[in-house]
Amino acid sequence: MSRVDFDDTPDEAAYRARVRDLLAEHAADLVHLDAGEEAADARQQEQALRRTQRVLADAGLVGVAWAAEHGGQAGTLAQQAIVGQELARARVPSLINHIGLGMCGPTVVAHGTPEQHERYLARLLRADDVWCQLFSEPASGSDLAALRTTAVRDGEDWVVNGQKVWTTLAHVADFGVLLTRTDPDRPKHGGLTMFVVDMHAPGVTVRPLRQMGGQSDFNEVFFDDVRIPDSERLGEPGEGWRVALTTLLNERVAVGGGGNDLGLSVESLARLAREAVPALPAERQVLARQAVGRAAVAALANRYTGYRRLTAISQGGLPGPEASAGKLAGTAAAKLVSDAGVRLLGDDAVFAVGPGDDGREGGAGRWQRNQAWLPGIAIAGGTDEVLRNIIGERVLGLPPEPREDKHRPFNAAGSTR
Amino acid sequence: MSRVDFDDTPDEAAYRARVRDLLAEHAADLVHLDAGEEAADARQQEQALRRTQRVLADAGLVGVAWAAEHGGQAGTLAQQAIVGQELARARVPSLINHIGLGMCGPTVVAHGTPEQHERYLARLLRADDVWCQLFSEPASGSDLAALRTTAVRDGEDWVVNGQKVWTTLAHVADFGVLLTRTDPDRPKHGGLTMFVVDMHAPGVTVRPLRQMGGQSDFNEVFFDDVRIPDSERLGEPGEGWRVALTTLLNERVAVGGGGNDLGLSVESLARLAREAVPALPAERQVLARQAVGRAAVAALANRYTGYRRLTAISQGGLPGPEASAGKLAGTAAAKLVSDAGVRLLGDDAVFAVGPGDDGREGGAGRWQRNQAWLPGIAIAGGTDEVLRNIIGERVLGLPPEPREDKHRPFNAAGSTR
C-alpha cells in the first residue's frame, strides 16, 4: 500500500489524459448537461442517451474494469473511477444503462451460463439493450425475500404472475433480472429463482409511479402469464436469493457508497450561499453560516470516506457492508444541504414564483424539488433502518434480532406478510 | 369538567392560604434552601430533614390525599399539588421520605395486611421511619424481572441473599420494599415475592455508589442470610411482580411525569442568560439566543404537559403510561437547558476556577455538575429506550417485540441473563 495521496500515479495520469482526449474527440456525439442543470431524465431523451453510451462503449470507456471475455476493457477500478470523474467533468450525464452496468451485468457475469454471457453482455455495454432490476414488490420492500411473484414450470417455460414496484428504467428497459418465488413450500429465502425477462414479452405491463415531488423515477411492472424459457434462468431453481445478493452488494456501492452527493450537491449549495448569504440581515447570516458550514462538513466527510472505500475496492477488496454506511451518511448530508438551502431561500424555498427561475443556482424550483426528493433518498436503495441493521450486524458484529419467519415454509400461516 | 384555567377555585385558594399560614407558623422548625441553592443532599442533614417532615406531618401537610384510615388527610390531589407548590415557594426541600411517600407507602396500602398498615404507615408519614425501594440489581436493570436475589422459606422466616443496586436513600432508610425470587422454577415474572425488610437487620450492608459526577445519590445493598419473618411479606408468594407494578406506576409520576424540570431549572438558565448573553460578542449572542429559546420552549412544553397529567389525576384518573412521556420529554428538555448553559459559559462550562463561584447563578461548578448529572437522567427511573417501549405499546398500541424469555422457567439455560 502506498501513502495517502489524491494525485494520480503516472500511469493514471496518462490514462486520464487519454480519456479526456477521447471525450473531446467524440463530444459532438454525446449528451451534455448545461451549467447548473441537473442530471437528465431518461424518460425524456432515451435515444440520445442510448447513443451516448454506444459512442462511449465503442471508444472503450464503458465496462472499463470488466473482463475482456465479457466485452470489457480489462482495466483497473482506478481507471473506472477516472472515467467516472472525467465524464462528470465533461458534464456527460449518467449512462442510461447504469442499472445494467452496476447491478444486472455483474449478476449475469457471476451466475449466467456462457450462452447468456454471449447473448447479453456486449449488447448491455453498448446500450443496445437497457436493463432494469425487478426485485421489490408492494408487500416486500425491506423484507425482500417475502416476495410473492410466482414462476411456475410449464414444459420448457416458466409462467410468471405478480407485480414488481420501484423499478427504475422499466419504461425504457429491454431486459430485466427478475426474482420470483418458485417453491412456496420452502422457507422464504429457499424458494426463490432468478430469471432474465424480456421486457417486451406479452403480459409485461409497465406503469410509471408518480412520486411525491410529482416526477416519476420509478415504475410498477405487472406480469400476467408471462412465459420465460428455462434457458433464461440465472442460477439454479431455489438459488435465487444467493443470486440476488450479488446484485444487492453491487447496488449499495452504486447508491451513495462511493461518497457522491445525494440530492443537490454541496457545490450547488456553495454557489447559492455566495449569492444569498450577503443579502441576509446580520443575525440571519450567523445562522445561515452555521447551516452552510455544517452541511459542507457532512458532505466532505462523506466524500472522503467514499474515497477510502474506492481505494479499498481498487486494491482488490469487494464492496462490503461498509457501503451501507456511505448511503446512510450521504442521506444525512443531503438533508443538511437541503436544510441549509431552505434557510438561505426562506419563503422562496416553498413558494417558487414561476418556473423561469429554475435554471439559476438559487432557483427556488430546484430546491423545492430537492426537498421533495429527500424523503425518498432515506428509503429507496435500503431504508436507513435496514442499513443500520446491516452495519450493526455485519460490521460491528452485533447480534441479529430473533427471526420467526426465517425457517417457516413461506406458505405457512402468518409467514407471507 | 371545567374550562382550562390555571387559577385556583375558591376552595383551592382558601386551602392555599391555610397552607401558607402553616408554613409561616412552623418556619423556624423547617429546613430551608438559600436562594440559588440546589436541593439538599439527604446524606448531609438527615436529622434536620426528618424533623422537617415530622413538623409538616403534624401540621397536616403530609399525606394530604391519603385516606384518613392510613393516617392521611383525606384531601384531594389538587390539595396535594398545592402543598407541593407552596413548599417549593417557601424553599423547603423535598421531603426526606419522598420514596416512602411516593412509592413504598402506596404499595403497602394496596397490598399490605391491616397489621402492616398499622405498623408502618403513620410512622412513614412522620419520617419516624424512612423507606427505600429495593428492586434493581446489577444483572437486572431495564429487565427488572430478571432479578436474582433469592428468598428461601425457613420455618416462619425467609432467608434472603443477593445484591440490589441504585437504591436511593438506602444509607438512611429504616425499611425497604424488597423484591425477591422465591421460585426459580417458574417463568421469570411468576416466581417473585415482595417483602418489607428492616434495613437495620443483621446481614444488610449498604455501600454508597459513586456516580460519574463524583456524588453518591445511590447505594448498593447486599443481603447475606438476612432473615425476614413471613409476616413481613407484601402480597402472596409468587405475586411479587403484580405488587411491584403498583410501585413502578407511582414512580413514573414521581420522576418527571409531573412536568417538573430535571436537572437545573429553566429559571436557573434564564438567570444565567440575563447575566451572560449581553457579555458575548454579537454573533455569539445570536447563537446563544437560539439555544436559550429552544431550551425554554422545551421546558415550557413539558411543564404544561405535566399540568395536563396532574389535571387528569386530580379528576380521578390513575397515573398511566403517559407519565413515561413526561420523563422522556423532561430528559430532552434538561439536555437542552444544559447545552444552552454550556454555550453561555463557554470554557467555564468545563473549567471552573475554584469552588467559590458555586453559589452564583452562573457559577461554573453548578453547570459542570449538571452536565455530569444528565447522562444519569436518561437512564435512572427508566431508560429512554424502555420508556419509548412503554409508550409505544401501552399508549399507541404498537405490538411488542417477540419475547423468548417470558414463559421459560427462570432457571432454564439462557434465561437468567
Next chain:
Amino acid sequence: MNFDLDTDQLDAAAGAEQFFSGQASPAQARAALEEGPVAPGRRALADIGFTGITVAESAGGAGGSLLDLAVVAEQAGRVLAGPSLVTAARAAVLLADHPELAQALADGSRAFAVVDGDRPALDAVGADTFLALVDGDLVVGGGAVVTGQPMDATRGLGVVTPTDTRVLTPDAGALWARARDVALVALAAEDLGTAGRAVEVGVAYAKERHAFGRPIGSYQAVKHSLVDAWVGVEQLRSLVWWAAWAADRAPEELPLAAASVAAFAAETLERAAETCIQVHGGIGFTWEHDAHLYWRRAKVDRLVLGDAAGHHDVVAGLVLAGALS
C-alpha cells in the same frame, strides 16, 4: 388549577370533526396541487360559523375564546382544510373595533387576507379584502395577488400588492402584534391537528404492515420514532392550550406563549410528517399516498408566519427581558 377542555369545547371539537371530515380531505389537498379548489372553501367555513368564532356576538360572531377557535382549527388541520382559520382569528382581532368589517368576516361576505409586507400571504388566493400594517397604521383595501408554485396549495399563498387602501386604525402597532400572536396560536392549533393525524396514520400502518415475519411497529426503530413524534404532538397540544388560554385570560403571557408554540409547532409537525413518510417506506413517498400532503403542509407552515429560528429568538428576547424569573 384545571388544564383540560370543558364539555362545550369537546362538543365543538366533535362537531368540527364531523364538518371537516365531510368537507375536506388530503385527497382534495392533492387535487388542489393540480388546480383543484381548496376545500371546504370560504363559503362553507362562513356558513357553519367558523370564520366568526372569535368575532363579537354584537358583530354577528360567536364571541368565543381563542381556545374555542383552537379546538376547531385542530380539526381543520387534521384534514388539511383551507382557507385557514388563522386568517379568521387574526382578522377578528384587527377588526374588533370595526363591527361592519367584522360582520363581513363572520358572514363571509368579504374574503380577507392579512399581509405581512412582501412575504407570501396566507389565503391571498381568492381574497378580496386585505389588511396590512403600513407605516404603523392598520390599513384595509384591495390588492393584486401574484401566485407562485407553493408546495402546499391549500395555503392559498400569494404575494400581495395592496391597492386603494384606507387607514382603519392609526398607530396600530400593538394591535397588530397581538393579532399576529393570535395568528401564531391558531396556526399551531392547525399544525397540531395535522401532526396528530400524521402520527395516527403512521401508527396504523405500523400495526398492519409486516416485514420479516412481524408488524413493523414491533421494531424499535419504527416504534421509537413514532413515540417521539407522538410525544411531540402531546407537548404541542399543551402549548396550544396554554397559549390560547393566555390570549384570553393572561395577555401579558401571550407573546411568550405564542412564540413558544409557534416554534414548537413548526418542528413538531415537520418531524411528524417526516416520520409518517419514513414509516411507510416506499409507498410513503408516492403521489397517491397522503403522507406527502401532511409533509407539504409542514414545509410551508414552518415558514409562513416566521420560522422556528425567529420564534426562538423572540422567546430568548422575552427571557432576557425577565420572563421565567
Next chain:
Amino acid sequence: MNFDLDTDQLDAAAGAEQFFSGQASPAQARAALEEGPVAPGRRALADIGFTGITVAESAGGAGGSLLDLAVVAEQAGRVLAGPSLVTAARAAVLLADHPELAQALADGSRAFAVVDGDRPALDAVGADTFLALVDGDLVVGGGAVVTGQPMDATRGLGVVTPTDTRVLTPDAGALWARARDVALVALAAEDLGTAGRAVEVGVAYAKERHAFGRPIGSYQAVKHSLVDAWVGVEQLRSLVWWAAWAADRAPEELPLAAASVAAFAAETLERAAETCIQVHGGIGFTWEHDAHLYWRRAKVDRLVLGDAAGHHDVVAGLVLAGALS
C-alpha cells in the same frame, strides 16, 4: 489516487498502540481527577520520540508528516493519554525556524504549552515554556499558571499569564494560523481514537449484556445508536486523513480541512461518549466505569481549541470565499 495508510504508518500505529496501552489508561485518567499524575507524562512521550514526530531531523526530530503524527495521536486518544500531542504538533510548526527550541521540544528538555490569550491552555500544568501570539508576534517565555477544576484532568488545562517573554518571530500571524490548524488536526486525531474506543467499549457491552432474554445489542434502539456513532467515527477518520494530508501536501486546503475536521471531531466524540454511557445503562454513569472518562474528554475537547459553532463558521466563511466551487 490512493487514500489509505502505508505500511510504515500501520507499523507506527501498532507500535504506538503498544506503547500507550502499557503507559496510560482510563484508570489513570480517573486517578488524575483525584490528584494522580497524567500518564504517560512528558518524559515518556519525549523518550519514545512522540514529541518530535514532526520536528525536523536536523533538530533531532523524526521529520515526519502530520499524518505520521495523527496515527500516533489516535492511539494516544484511545487510552486518554496526556500530555497531548496537540501541543507537540503545534509547537513544532511554531518552532520550525528555531532549531534549539525545536530540539528541546523533541528531546523533552523543555515542557511547552501554547497559549491562546486568557483561555485555558492545553498542557499548561507542568509546562515551563510558553508560546503565545502577542501583538502579532510569536513570543516565548515563562508563565504563571492558574488551574481550576477541569472536567478532564488529563488535558492539563490552565490559564496562563506569560512572564519574561521575548519575541521569537515577528509578524507571525500566518505561522500562528497554520500552527493552529495543525493543532486542530492533531486534536481531531486524538478524538478519533477516543471516540473509536468508546464505540468499541459500547459494542462489546451490547454483545455481552442481556435483557429480556437476549443481548441488548440485538435491540434496534441500542444497535442503531451504536451504528450511528460508528459511522461518525469512520467519517471522522476520513477527515483526519484528508486534513493531515492537506497539511503536508496541499496547504491551501488546510484551513477548510482543519476547521471541518475540528467541528466534526467535537460532535462525533461527544455522541460516541454519550452513546457509550447510554448503552451501559446504570453501570455507565458510575465513577468506576470508564465511560465517563471518554465523556469528560469529549466535553473538554469540544471547547478547547474553539467550539463546533466557531469551526462551522470558519468553514462557511471559506465556502463563501470560493471553496467548494
